[in-house]
Structures are given as C-alpha cells and as structure tokens.
Amino acid sequence: MADSNGTIGDVPFIHEQFFKLDIDAAISTETAVAVLTSLFFCFVNCVMLFALKSKRIFQETPRYILFGHMLMNDSVLLLVTTIMYIVVLCFLPIPKSICTLLVFISYCTFFNTPLTLALMSLERYIAICFPLRHCNIATPKRTGIAIGIIWFLSSINIIADIILALSVNPNYLADIAFCTLEKLFIAKWQVDKSQGFDVFYFVSVAVIIIFTYISIMMAVKSVSSDKDSAKKALKTVLLHLIQLGLCLTSFLYATIERTLYTVIGSGSSLFINLRYINYLLVLILPRCLSPLIYGMRDEAVWPLFKYFFCYCSGKVKPSVTIH
Helix, strand or coil: CCCCCCECCCCCHHHHCCCCCCCCHHHHHHHHHHHHHHHHHHHHHHHHHHHHHCCHHHHHCHHHHHHHHHHHHHHHHHHHHHHHHHHHHCCCCEEHHHHHHHHHHHHHHHHHHHHHHHHHHHHHHHHHHCCCCHHHHCCHHHHHHHHHHHHHHHHHHHHHHHHHHHHHCCCHHHCEECCCHHHHCCEHHHHHHHHHHHHHHHHHHHHHHHHHHHHHHHHHHHCCCCHHHHHHHHHHHHHHHHHHHHHHHHHCHHHHHHHHHHHHCCCCHHHHHHHHHHHHHHHHHHHHHHHHHHHHHCCCHHHHHHHHHCCCCCCCCCCCCCC
16 A cells, blocks of 8 residues: 555555456457447447537537537547557556556546536526526537536546656656556555545536426426426436436446455456456446437437438438427
8 A cells, every 4th residue: 555655656456457368269259349339339429429510500509519529528438448448458568658648538538428417407407497598608609618617627636646747757758557547646645636536526516417407397397388398408407317327337437346356356257257347337338328318319419310320321311400
C-alpha cells in the first residue's frame, strides 16, 4: 500500500486491472465478441448521429445537440476502451505519453455522459416549467458553451493527476509501462480523491435528474393545457434516470473486478471468465444500450435512423416533426 512518505510506489497487483493470459481459442473468441460488439454499437451510434446531421432542425434544437454529443462521446469511449482492452490482453507495454492520452480520453468520456444527461434533464425542465423563456435560455450557442463546461468538469480530476505526475517526474511521459489509470497515481490520497470525485459527480447528477423529474411531475398536475408534452417530458426525464443507472453500472466495473480477484484469485479459469463477463456486461453493454434506448423512443429520430440503417432501401425518406 502506501509507503512511509505517502507515495504508492509499485501499485499493488489488485489495482493494476490487467492480468497476463495465455491466448488460446477461447480467449480469442471472447476477445472477438467483445471487440465486434463495441464496433457494432459504434456503427449504430454513427448511423444515428448521421441521421441527426441529415436534418438542420436537429442541429438547431438543444436537446438533439446534446443527444448528438452523447452519441459521439459514447462512441469514442467504446473505441478507446476497446483499444485499451486489447493492449491489456496482449500484455503490451506502451509509452506513457500514449497511455496518458488514452486514459485522459476514456476518463473524460466516461463522465461526460452522466453530465450530459443532467443537462438534457434541465433542458426538459426549462421547456415545461418555463416555456415562454425556453427559446431564450436554451439556445444552440449556450448549448455549445454548456458542452464545453461538461468537458471542463469531467477533466479537472485527471488533469490534476497528470500535472502532479509531471511535477514529480518531468520525464514521466517518456517512460514505457503497462497502461492503467493507476499509473498516474503518485500518492495514495489520489485514489481517495478520485473516488470522491466519482461519488460527487454521480450524486450531483442524480439529484439534478430527480429534481427535474419531481418539478415536471408537479407541472403535469398543475397545467390545464398541453398535458401531452408535459407527460412526454416526464417520461424522458425518467429515461434519463434509467440511463444514469446504466452509467452507474459501468462505474462499478473496477470494484467488481477487484472483488473477483480478492475472492477467487487470478490463476483460475473461473476468474478469467467472470472478468470477461464483467467487462462485457458491466462496462460495455450499458454504454451501448443507453443512447440506443433514447433513440428508439424518440419519434423524430427513430424513423430516420431505420431509414439510414437499412441503406435507404426503396423507402421514402421520413419527414421530421419535433414536439
């Protein structure tokens, strides 16, 4: 654990999050399934993103701008996570400069999604509770600024770790190492700080989404007109809460893996299989399903998505009506 001076030194095996494997047919098959699953859902996200780009109205509507950002963000996260999974599986040391870039992107994109969900919920809250001011508050320009703030908030913690690592060792980026997040940790308190940020972000997002849900629910009961729009917004915010639950499931990935190592050990085939299931079901699938579920529910996006997904096969391109 921590040395007497408070540094971690050699990170314990339990925190490395990679395990050397003999590549056989079973491991190759599992890897192929994981990689192909990630690539397929990246393709689905890209088709849905293309559907959003095909209509100007989507590019001018704040909630679809945010949805497009979430699609792009989760696609990047899936690609980077897949690259890191392959590197770890092959037990390949890489330059810390490349590792730091991969960790930075994966860390930011991991936290961008829940923050985007909170912003999407706030946008629906303004649309229902302050309809006359919605057009002035939720503009495309302000939405772009909000996305920039999301990236800033998600990167604060990891940037602090990178700066600390460079201040302790100016040649840090020139070293070669196995790539894990913990390689950026110089002192044990950084682990606690990182866990504190994780809890703070997810609790804050949960509070925002629950607040908007309750506020919209009260608006549904009080308004005398346009109840249909209010009820749709209520269902949308509830969906955001479900999506946050999926994100939280991904957040538990490292904890589950460390628990498996502690209980089972790394030498058995049971551990290897459970670790693979943990990676696929807990880390990958939630991020794959979240934007897909949202897109399937949207009456404006889903017909266009099906049109482009089927390669425009003899069908009339759907018109778009945004409520």
